[in-house]
Amino acid sequence: MSGQINVGFIGNPNCGKTTLFNAYTGAKLKVANWPGVTVEKKEGMFSAHGVDFKLVDLPGIYSLTSYTMEEKLSRGYILSDDVDVIVDVVDASNLERNLYLTLQLIELGKPVVVALNMMDIVEERGMEIDLHRLPEMLGVPTIPVSARKKRGLDVLMHAVVHHRDKTLDALEHHHHRTSVKMGGRHRHNHHNEHTMVYSDDIEDLIDEITKRLRVHYGNIPNPRWHSLKILEQDEEILAQFPLAAAGVPNLEKEIINQKYDFIEEIVEEVLVGRSAKVEMTEKIDRVLTHPFWGAPVFLGIMAVVFFLTFTIGDKLADGFGVLLELFSGQVERLLVAIGASEAVVSLAADGVIAGVGGILTFLPNIFILFLALAILEDSGYMSRIAYVMDGIMGKIGLSGRAFIPMLLGFGCTVPAVMASRALENPKDRLRTIIITPFMSCSARLPVYVLFSKMFFAENAMFVAYSMYVIGLLVAIIVALLISKLGKKREKHSLLIELPEYKAPNAHSIVIYVWEKVKDYLTKAGTTIFVASVILWVLQNFNLSGMTNNMSESFAAYIGKAVAPLLGPVGLGYWQIAVAIISGLAAKEVVVSSCSVLFEIGNINSNEGMAELAGILAAMGFGAINAYALMVFCLLYTPCVAAVATIKKETNSWKWAMFSAVFQVIVAWICAFAVYQIGSLIF
Amino acid sequence: MTVLDCGIGSYKVVSVATPYELERRLEALGLTEGTRLDILGKKRNGASVIKVRGTRFAIGAEIAAGITIEEERG
Missing domain, CATH: 3.40.50.300 (P-loop containing nucleotide triphosphate hydrolases)
Structure with missing residues (x-):
């Protein structure tokens, strides 16, 4: 052993x-x-x-x-x-x-x-x-x-x-009422051997089937359990032991009822002082699952979550930014002091620190968002949301349960797509997987924070909110279209336990949030690091070697090739095109690319933003362009990790590719509408 | 009458008729004939909150329509 x-x-x-x-x-x-x-x-x-x-x-x-x-x-x-x-x-x-x-x-x-x-x-x-x-x-x-x-x-x-080595000890202490009564005709008393003893007729059948099992299949372990499963007509066991099952009635309901009867006896005997007071959970539910107020309360809670994400997150981000600038300055001085070449200094300061460091300053916002999601999940509120949203989700042909993956999509598309596993119907799962990426994940947050602050000053938070609403609306409209295209509408019924509310557990929440923060840091250290370095190379080199003229670099060539496609949506600038393409690695890269491409030190600081806003304004990129960019970033393919997850969950490259391309098309159409209509009005 | 037709209150399960697998799952949750069932909440679309053997569940309208109940007597 x-x-x-x-x-x-x-x-x-x-x-x-x-x-x-x-x-x-x-x-x-x-x-x-x-x-x-x-x-x-x-x-x-x-x-x-x-x-x-x-x-x-x-x-x-x-x-x-x-x-x-x-x-x-x-x-x-x-x-x-x-x-x-x-x-x-x-x-x-x-x-x-x-x-x-x-x-x-x-x-x-x-x-x-x-x-x-x-x-x-x-x-x-x-x-x-x-x-x-x-x-x-x-x-x-x-x-x-x-x-x-x-x-x-x-x-x-x-x-x-x-x-570890003991199977059941002999039980001597309990006799249920059902079989203690006089005149039981079953031959022996099973109460010494088993916890759960059934009525005499079932015990007779168990003995009979056990005998058959021994005759036909030798000494199998735990014949009693197998006999019970045969009486319950369990498909797996029936297929294994067909010879023992001949002519056996289906007693599943009887067996379930007798178990619950026994449980009732146990509870009556061991539970003292069964809660006399009205349970807290039911009181809270009278408000949170109220037929009318349930939905507004939920929207209110989400509004508070995002408010905290932006305000507290921003306060913390300011401190972070100061540290970053200090660090960047030190590194640059150190490199110059040890006589590093100009290229190395530029790679470190303009490439890596600008790209990766810029992204790290958004960590506080993301921390707050995941903290809020963890609390919603741990407190027991999440399953109520499935109930509250069941009506709206029913109109788009999904059960309320499909809303949970969508809500998790506000955090990160990858676990959200995985959470669709909770849906039993494969068609519902697929539809949920298709619409979940439209929910605005935390990686898109840096894009909104940056561009809304630069172009919408006092309305910045409102503009950022609108992204979440647009994402939700697009998801709903797409689900509705798919359900209308489907031939017949199937019934999708909700079944979910509503657990007791409880104070969220600090340890569970710390673990949950730490996992997400670790993911974010890993992403900054790997994907965003690599993307920043590649971008720096593409932007500082061309066929004839290193260049100081960025508009003659590889990046410019690529950007200029793609920019015309983005012209109609107000994003026909080569730098923006490059930022969007590199955003496929991860959405934060759109922001880190902007810092690298426009050579901004700390993009998430007032000076950095003023500098970038000045450059963009000189290019003719105004508020409407910025809004179109945010909408485009909200809706286009989330990131390679999300596409890979969709592939894994649908087990089909076809669906993964379809969803990626579909998202780009939706993004283009919506940004087009925003830009064209916006340009007409303003 | 079914859970769909009834308002908040205490009832007894008469029968369960939903698609096979769902029916088996509901039975395993203790939703068998004769069980006490409390309706705790109700939405306009028919979705309901029920309490069976100590646990609250939210069920959609289709399941609610599949559970036949009667008023609890005495």
Whole structure:
């Protein structure tokens, strides 16, 4: 036996499983996909009690049938040899729902340890759980923990170590009411062996099928579980053991009901002081999911989010900018002092620091935006938004659930496209993937911040807001067009749990935001760095070598070739054309390119903006051009990473390419409308 | 009557008739005959917030129309 224990974390959605998982592994986890399917797999390692643990976070599920991908996957994985101990994370404040999965897990016959999570919430509500009686009735160790407050973590793993080799202990303590009654005709008393004992007629059938399994298939592990699955007519198990299934009635509903009946008994016995006060969640929901006020409240919340993003973000960005200038000056002096050639000084100061550094000054805005999204997700509000938006989304042929990927698109298109996995219908998924890139992601924010401040002075924030609205409107219109083009309108129904509201957990939010900030910094260090260097080369060289005349450089040649196409939309300048093309690497590059192309030191400072605005004005590039540029940047292909993600999620280059080209066309049409109409009016 | 026709209040599930897989999923959530079902919220398009066995769910109009319920007695 190896020294490592493989632990599978499993539980209902919203039971705090991921918070508990993070409490053990911190941000040190490996995220990948389960082989062959688009379901995320998280793994983390850690040591305690002198043992190495490998933790695997399984998808959040309600049951172990084989109807959904997540359930099939979790079941198969638990039954495999890759799992030594199952940690079943149970939301103690919602025992009735969570114990259903627990009973199913116990029936699998592997060692199960129940982590009774959210005990702090149970206490807050003035409830108590009989921690002596509950494990007696379940027949497995039950450890109270609080993932949010990091309590009970050690005890839980201690229990895992101790129960790794034990299958179920004999149960002596519980007899359900249903079968204790006199005159039960079933031959033996199963209460000593199993947690969940069914009515006599079902137990008779289990014995019968178990016998058949032994006759036809030898000694398979856990025949009781297989017999139950055959009684539930589980397709996977039926296909495996056809000979044992002949003539067996479908008792799935009966089995479900008896499990829930047993759970009711457990809850009655172990839960003391069931919340007498009106639950907070229902009070809050009366406002947040109000049939009329729900939508305005949501829009208000989003307005506040963006307000904070712009105002607080800008305040922080100013400080950042000062540091950047100091740094840039120092580097330039240092390079000159050590006698570096003019080309090297220029590459460092005008290429790398202007490009990468300029982008780093937007980090505070992006930090605030992701912080807000993390809080919305962690508090439990996100699933309410699906309900609130169900009406509007229904009109464009999608369920409210499709709005969640769109909302996440305000953060970053890549995870947003991945979030469309939550939609079961493949056509809905595809449509959601097509419209999500129109949602204005955080990488486009620097473009709005820069150009709206330069050209719209006191209305800057308003102009930047308008981009978010335009993006949303274009997404809705495109979805509507696709749904009208589709032959028949299918029914898309919403089904989503509305979890209890809870105060967001600092640890989870720190991990979430840190991941995004790290991504942003990595992008600045890689994609934007490389793009800035390439751009600097293209702009300082031509066929005859290095040149000081930028309008004779490679960049100018390329830009001048493309510029005529952008003329009708008010962007027919070679520098802008180059910035837009390089923006395909990442949208922030549009801004970093501008700093490199126009040789601006710190583009996100008042002096930098004044300088750039002066240059642009001299070129005849005014407010209408700037607005057209913002609209174009909002709508055209987000970035190579987004295209690659769309390819991965649709598993089709055709769709990925279609969406990329389609976005450029939409961007051109909208910018054209803005520029032409704007030029007529002003 | 179905969840679609009813306002906020407490009811009992009589039957569930939705497409096969969805029906199985609802059953696994404990939405079986005889279960108590509370309607907590309702939108004009028929989407509803229901509470079944201790959990709140938001359901769309199509699912709401598939769940037949009756007034809870006594």
